[in-house]
Amino acid sequence: MTADIIDGKAFAAKVRGQVGEHVAKLKAEHGITPGLAVVLVGEDPASQVYVRSKGKMTVEVGMTSVERKLPADTSEEALLAVVNELNQAPEIHGILVQLPLPEHIDAELVINAIDPAKDVDGFHISNVGLLGTGQKSMVPCTPLGCLMMLRDYHGSLSGMDAVVLGRSNIVGKPMAQLLLGDSCTVTIAHSRTKNLPEVVRRADIVVAAVGRPCMVPGDWIKPGATVIDVGINRVEKPEGGTRLVGDVDFDSCAEVAGAITPVPGGVGPMTIACLLANTLTACCRANGLPEPEGLTA
Ligand code: NDP
Helix, strand or coil, X not given: CCCEECCHHHHHHHHHHHHHHHHHHHHHHHCCCCEEEEEEECCXXXXXXXXXXXXXXXXXXXXXXXXXXXXXXXXXXXXXXXXXXXXXXXXXXXXXXXXXCCCCCCHHHHHCCCCHHHECCCCXXXXXXXXXXXXXXXXXXXXXXXXHHHHHHHCCCCCCEEEEECCCCCCHHHHHHHHHHCCCEEEEECCCCCCHHHHHHCCCEEEECCCCCCCECHHHCCCCCEEEECXXXXXXXXXXXXXXXXXXXHHHHHXXXXXXXXXXXXXXXXXXXXXXXXXXXXXXXXXXXXXXXXXXX
16 A cells, blocks of 8 residues: 655645635734734744744734744743733734743743733643643644644544554644544553554554654554654764654555655644644634634644
């Protein structure tokens, strides 16, 4: 079997297009422009790249993009003051504090200082609790992107066996909650899981988020299963230089799976598309307007 390739790049472009249409309607019919503020502390090169591309895509869908760049020695108190100012700003509907933060700042404290209604990363403890109890929340962008791709490919996920590899707060746990919300039978596997290959082999849906290059080989995959690869790992090429690979061994898994996301070009592009979708959702909720269909969990 050779798997269908789930093209995250194309799907993300479609989602951004839908967000753009909604934004145009909001402006025309209500005179409202959604606004996203991204706060970056320090000079981490990878974070700078992410923030730049978030800003560019925010503007492309017609939203207002605000970037607050602060020096690496910014105090926790000063950062909290910026968050508070953005919480109060009516033209800002989404706030994202780029992680990681410098070590002298308590990231949890800062995330939990964001107004939960503007917490477009979905990391605030209130949103974590709302998601865990199946209530309306802001959902973390990467798992939301995975869910959208799965729903797009399968339609209903009800009754499917899903295995989530990884139990982090930003990917594994919210992913499992979302799959449960869509009535999958969910197993969360991690570094202490026994008989991991057997556990993975039971799954109709495998979501791999472990941060280990090519860890999942094809013989762990049930024939016809759908494989969502969240991993982004930079590895050396034999001929020199580096390349990005996921957490699954793409070639051997694609031989067995029914469908698979590539790396790059799978989950990655969906993350920013879902950040924009969450900002739109937050803006609609703040203004008492109906939420955009198909862009939320
Ligand atoms: P974390 O390091 O926070 O979590 C990794 C999880 O994998 C942990 O729960 C860990 O288990 C588990 N794990 C590690 N090694 C093994 C193993 N040998 N067998 C089974 N489980 C294992 O990572 P994140 O969740 O933050 O990220 C995971 C991957 O996703 C990374 O490659 C990251 O770069 C990528 N990522 C991609 C995004 C995107 O936009 N596409 C966004 C966010 C992340 P334990 O808890 O027991 O230690």
